Amino acid sequence: MRAFTYERASTVEAAATAAAQNPDAKFIAGGTNLLDLMKLEIEKPSHLIDVNGISLGSIEKTQDGGLRIGALVRNTDLAADETVRRDYALLSRALVAGASGQLRNKATTAGNLLQRTRCPYFYDPNQPCNKRQPGSGCSAIGGVTRQLGVVGVSDACIATHPSDMAVAMRALDAMVETVKPDGAKRAIPIADFHRLPGDTPHIETALERGEFITGVTLPAPVGGKQIYRKVRDRASYAFALVSVAAVIQPDGSGNVAVGGVAHKPWRVEAAETELPKGARAMASALLADARPTEQNKFKIRLTERTIGAVLSEARG
C-alpha cells in the first residue's frame, strides 16, 4: 500500500471539489474492496476522500412513486428496508446473496456498483492485465478462465463484474444519480453505467473523473414475482458462477438480468420477448454473441438452466 493523504468531506460539493483538485484521489466509503486493492497496489490513490460523513444514508420515496437509495446506505440496511423487501424484493434477495454479514454491514450502495473484477490475474501484480496496466496484455485469456466472462468479452479482457446488487438493479431499471466536480448533476441509466471492456477494460463505468455517485433511484414498483438465483460452488461467501435476477409478471413477460457472465450485469431487452417461449429460447437470444472458453462454456448451459429454474419457480 502506498502512503496517501486523507480528508473527510461532509458535503457532496466538498467531495466533488476535493476530487477536482486532486485527479489522483479516490473516494472511500465502506472500503471493502478499495482497501484490499490498495494493499496489493492495484489501486494506488495518493489521496483518499472519506465520504462517510455526507448525509446520503437514507432511503426515500420519489415523487413518481419510485425509491431513492442514498449512495451511503449500507448493503445490510438496504436489504432489510421494509419498502425494499415489499416492493423490490429482488434487490433485497440479491444483496443478501452477496459477501458476508460483516462485509454487507460496511459496504455501501455506490461502492457496491464500483466493485472491481475478481479475475485472479487482475489480482496478481506479477501478471499482465490490461485492466490493471493498460496495454500490458491479458494473461487470463488462454489461462485459468472458469470464473470469467462468456459474453461481451474482448480480446483485451474477459473479466466479469462481481456484484449481485447491480444485477438486480439492472433488472429493476435503476438510475444512477451523480454530481460532477463542476456541480452538474446527471442520472445515468444503469444499462449505461457499466461498460464493456472493448479496448479499454481499465475504464469500467460511465463516471467522469471526480464524478460522485449520490444515489440510485428505482422506478415505481412493478410487482411480479421477483427472484434472485445465485449459483456458486459453495453455499455462501462466494462470487456467482452465474446469477439470474428476474421480475416475472403473471402474463409471463418480465425482466431478466444475468450476473457472472460479463463485464457488466448482462441484460438484453430484446431477448425478453422470447420469455414466453421458455428458458432455452430466452437464453439463446440473451447469449447469442457469447464467446466462451473451453473452461467456462458450461456457463452457457448453466445460464439457460438457471433461467429455466427461475421461470419454473415464478410459475409455481
Place this chain on the structure above:
Amino acid sequence: MQFDKPATTNPIDQLKVVGKPIHRIDGELKTTGRAMYAYEWHDPKLRYAYGYPVGSAIAKGQVTSIESAAAKKAPGVLGVVTALDVGDLQKGKLNTAKLFGGSEIQHYHQAIAVVVAETFEQARSAAALIRVDYAPEKGAFDLKAEMANAETPDPSTEPDSSAGNFQAAFAAAPVTLEAEYATPDQSHAMMEPHASIAAWDGDEVTVWTSSQMIDWWRSDFAITLGMDKEKVHLMSPFIGGGFGGKLFLRVDAVLAAFAAKAVGRPVKVTLPRPLIPNNTTHRPATIQRIRIGAERDGKITAIAHESWSGDLPGGGPETAVMQTRLLYAGENRMTAMKLATLDLPEGNAMRAPGEAPGLMALEIAVDEMAEKLGMDPIEFRIKNDTQVDPENPERPFSHRDLIGCLKLGAAKFGWDKRTRPATRREGNWMIGVGVAAAFRNNLVMPSGARVRLDQEGIVTVETDMTDIGTGSYTIIAQTAAEMMGVGVDKVAVQLGDSRFPVSAGSGGQFGANSATSGVYAACVKLRDAVASKLGFNSADVVFENGEVRSGNRAVALAEAAGHEGLVGEDMIEWGDLTKTHQQSTFGGHFVEVGVDIATGETRIRRMLAVCAAGRILNPITARSQVIGAMTMGAGGALLEELAVDTRRGFFVNHDLAGYEVPVHADIPHQEVVFMDETDPYSSPMKAKGVGELGLCGVSAAIANAIYNATGVRVRHYPITLDKLIGDLPDVA
C-alpha cells in the same frame, strides 16, 4: 522406554482421567486472546522491526539483478536482504525446494528478498519498490502432459509392489473395472499464516514461529543459516493449524533471521496470504488408474492401483497407492507409482498424505465395482475384508474392525433406505447417499518428555511436542494426571520449546499416541523417583488422589517432592511391533447429498463417521479432529483445487477468495462415533491416531452420494457443477 511387547494392564487403564471428555485446558487462553501465536509475541523491552517478503514473479529461471535502492530510501526502511546478497545457502534436509538464497528460481513466489522497516505498512510499501530482472527458463507445469515422462521414484518410497499374478487374474476375472481418476493440487489453507520472529543475542538466535515439528525445524534452520544447532532456540507453543504445511522449515523463519541480523533488531515476518499457496508446499495432484477383477460372488481376485504425480527435482511421489496394498483382500495385486518432474511449487505432505487422495480414487472404484457386481457397496467391502497384510499373509493386523465400523454406521445412518441411482427427489433436489471406507496407517515416532513434581504437588510436563489445534495440551495433561494420581487441575503442560525433550511432534496422526506415550514413559520414571525417595517398593505403589501409597503408608505428592522437587525424564522408543503387525486405523464415512437438478450444485445434507482408532484419549478433542477432517473432505470433494496456469507455471487462485474451502453454510449435521476398543500393540496408551483417519474416504463417500443422487459418475475432483451439468436431466 522401549515399547517392544504388547501393552499389559498399566495405570492408564484406570481411565479416571484419560478417555474422559475434558474440555481443552488451553481453551480459555484461546477464547480470551491470551494464547500468544508466533507473530503476537511481544516483549515490551524489545523494539521489533517488520519484514515483508518479496516473491519471484517467474516460475523458473534465474534472477539476474535486484534493484533495491528505491526501497532502501523509502520511509522507515531499515534494510533489505536479497537472495543475491546472501548467496547460495545449504538447503534443509527436509526441504525439496530451496527456501532462500542464490539466483536460481525453482518455483513461482519463491522468496527473493525481505524488506525491513519500522512498521509493517512501511515494509509492505517499500517491498513494492523492489525491481527484479529475470532470465526465465521453460518449465514443465502440466502433470497430464508429463505423464509419459514420469519415472519410477526412489526405491525408498516403495514405488512398486506385487503379489500373485495380477495380469493373468485380471484377464480371467468375470467382472472387471478399469478407470482413471484425478485429484487436484490442494493447499493446506490453515487459519494462521506462516509467521516468525527472530531475535539474535550474539551468535545465538531465538525464533518464535509456527511449527508442527520443533526439532526438524531447528535442525534445518541451523543447516540453512550455517550455524550450530545448539545456538538455535525455537519456540512454538501455539499454532493456528498446520495440516502438514508447517512440518518443514519455512522461509518466514529464515527471512526473519537474516533480517534481524541485518538490522540488529528482532524482526517479525509473516507470509502474506496471497504468497502462501505458491511459496510453501501443497498436496500434489494425482492421476490414478485402478483395475479390479472379481468373481461374480464379489470376491476380489485382482486389484491394481497406479498413481502419477509430479514434484520438483529431488522431491517424492504422492503415495496414493499405499492403502490399496492393505485395505482389501485379493490374491493377485500390484501397485505402482510414477513421478514426473514439475516446476510447480514443492509438493509435500498434507493431512493424510497418500491415503487422502488415494482413497478419493479407490473408494469410488470400489463403489463402481459393487454396482457392476450388483452388490451393496458395504456388503462388497465386508466380503473383501482381510485380517492380514494381503501381500504378506503371515503378518496380521494388530486390530482391525472395518466391518464393525461399516455395520454400525449403516445401522445408524439408515443405509437400508438407500435407493437406486437418480430415483430420489425432494423438490428440485436429487437426493443420494454414499459410503466409503476410511483407512490410515498408525505411525509411531520416538517421543521424549520431562515431568517435574514440585512441593505444591503440581506436576509439570515439558516436551517440545506441539499443539496445532489438536488438543495435545489436554491429552498430555490427562496422561500425566492419570499416571501421577492427580486431577488435570494439578498438571501444567509446557509445549513447543526446543529446550524441552524432543518429541514426536504433530504430523501423520502420530502425535497424540506417540507424545502421550513419551509422557507415560517419563511419568514411570517420576513414579520410580517418588517411590525411591520414600523408600517404597515401586511395584506395589499406588498414586491416587494426590497421594502416593504403599501398604498402609500414604504420603502427599507435594510432601514427597519436597522443596527441591523430583524429575522424571524419558523417551518412548519403538521395537518391531509395527513390523510384525500391521497397525492401522479404520472407519466408515456415510454422506447424504442433494444435487440441484437445474444447476448441478451439490449441498451436503448429513455426514456420519464411525472410527476405530484404538483407545480414544479424549472424546471431545478427538471428535473435533474428526469433524474438522470431514469438513476438509467436503472441501476436497466439492471445492478445493489449486488451479494451475500451465503456461506460466503457478497456482492462479492463490488467496482464500479464489481457493474456496468450506464455509459454515456448506457443513450440515455431522456425527462421529468411536468404536470402543483398545490396541495393545500400538503403545502403552493403547491408542492410535485419528486426526487423519477422519479425512480418509470422506471425499469418495460424497462422490458416491452424488452418483447415487444423479446417476452421473465423476472421477475428477473437485466435483463442481460444470462436471455434472451436461448429464443432468432436462428440466426446462
